[in-house]
Amino acid sequence: xxxxxxxxxxxxxxxxxxxxxxxxxxxxxxxxxxxxxxxxxxxxxxxxxxxxxxxxxxxxxxxxxxxxxxxxxxxxxxxxxxxxxxxxxxxxxxxxxxxxxxxxxxxxxxxxxxxxxxxxxxxxxxxxxxxxxxxxxxxxxxxxxxxxxxxxxxxxxxxxxxxxxxxxxxxxxxxxxxxxxxxxxxxxxxxxxxxxxxxxxxxxxxxxxxxxxxxxxxxxxxxxxxxxxxxxxxxxxxxxxxxxxxxxxxxxxxxxxxxxxxxxxxxxxxxxxxxxxxxxxxxxxxxxxxxxxxxxxxxxxxxxxxxxxxxxxxxxxxxxxxxxxxxxxxxxxxxxxxxxxxxxxxxx
Ligand SMILES: O=C(O)CCC(=O)C(=O)O
Ligand SMILES: [Fe+2]
Numbered sequence: 625x626x627x628x629x630x631x632x633x634x635x636x637x638x639x640x641x642x643x644x645x646x647x648x649x650x651x652x653x654x655x656x657x658x659x660x661x662x663x664x665x666x667x668x669x670x671x672x673x674x675x676x677x678x679x680x681x682x683x684x685x686x687x688x689x690x691x692x693x694x695x696x697x698x699x700x701x702x703x704x705x706x707x708x709x710x711x712x713x714x715x716x717x718x719x720x721x722x723x724x725x726x727x728x729x730x731x732x733x734x735x736x737x738x739x740x741x742x743x744x745x746x747x748x749x750x751x752x753x754x755x756x757x758x759x760x761x762x763x764x765x766x767x768x769x770x771x772x773x774x775x776x777x778x779x780x781x782x783x784x785x786x787x788x789x790x791x792x793x794x795x796x797x798x799x800x801x802x803x804x805x806x807x808x809x810x811x812x813x814x815x816x817x818x819x820x821x822x823x824x825x826x827x828x829x830x831x832x833x834x835x836x837x838x839x840x841x842x843x844x845x846x847x848x849x850x851x852x853x854x855x856x857x858x859x860x861x862x863x864x865x866x867x868x869x870x871x872x873x874x875x876x877x878x879x880x881x882x883x884x885x886x887x888x889x890x891x892x893x894x895x896x897x898x899x900x901x902x903x904x905x906x907x908x909x910x911x912x913x914x915x916x917x918x919x920x921x922x923x924x925x926x927x928x929x930x931x932x933x934x935x936x937x938x939x940x941x942x943x944x945x946x947x948x949x950x951x952x953x954x955x956x957x958x959x960x961x962x963x964x965x966x967x968x969x970x971x972x
Contacts, residue, residue, distance in 0.1 A: 637908075656807055665924060671908055679905045681793065685958055689763070689844065692778070699782050759846060761844050762843045808923070833962060841958065847954045862929075868913070869914065873909070911925050
């Protein structure tokens with residue numbers, strides 16, 4: 625795995641405040657929107673602060689996530705991820721999902737096999753990546769309004785409050801996301817795009833998302849023994865490098881760090897995107913492949929991965945490694961993937 629270009633505690637992508645965004649007058653909204661578009665043009669990534677999701681809500685999401693993953697496997701398996709790749713809901717146990725399995729050369733979410741048209745090399749690379757186990761477990765949640773992807777809720781008696789909270793959290797994240805989509809549209813529009821009355825279609829992207837097709841994902845990267853760290857990147861990884869395929873992703877991460885993003889110059893060099901010391905509840909926002917198309921290639925969908933866990937000896941259990949000495953820290957993150965309605969995806 626290649627080295628990082630910055631120290632893990634040095635913030636590296638722009639930090640943009642969305643304080644009162646929708647209440648601001650157009651020139652101030654435009655200022656924020658331009659900052660966001662500039663960040664997404666250069667890095668494909670930005671930190672967003674003052675996004676409107678309360679810190680207490682985010683903390684509750686992390687608490688419920690940690691409780692879920694700490695519960696017995698038999699309980700977690702009461703809401704298993706259905707077999708196959710069509711439905712992305714419920715509990716995926718460590719090793720079930722390999723991000724490399726969802727990698728393709730044509731961005732359609734399906735793995736590309738060699739077919740005699742020069743893709744053999746890519747297929748061979750993907751096959752090699754498939755030998756690597758992703759050291760993570762996850763729980764995927766969608767809208768109860770999406771009949772094609774039915775939620776797999778765990779039993780209320782085993783996880784009291786989980787369903788109710790996550791349902792509301794999904795909506796809260798959707799509201800924050802709509803604001804980000806409005807800003808992206810405004811930042812990309814110029815005065816030439818104005819209507820007869822001078823109005824700008826700030827809802828151009830937001831209106832393509834009904835909110836029923838997003839995906840809220842609870843992620844847990846379990847601690848790993850220090851003596852397995854040398855295997856890291858060979859037989860084990862947290863999440864290999866990939867781009868997100870949909871429109872935008874909003875992510876909360878805990879204090880551990882590990883998210884790495886390819887530098888604007890590319891060339892396989894990555895920079896750390898750690899939690900902000902000044903605002904641990906800031907979101908990391910990134911652009912997905914579909915948004916690149918919709919912005920006529922102005923915005924960038926950037927490769928990112930989850931890197932080597934910090935090697936810290938746990939002696940008191942405070943780092944999530946259950947007190948076992950010689951384990952790395954556990955890490956939790958919560959991505960929220962914005963997805964358009966299925967008909968639009970086909971048309972895009
Ligand atoms: O856990 C993280 O920080 C990144 C997760 C991610 O990139 C993804 O789920 O697509
Ligand atoms: Fe991602």
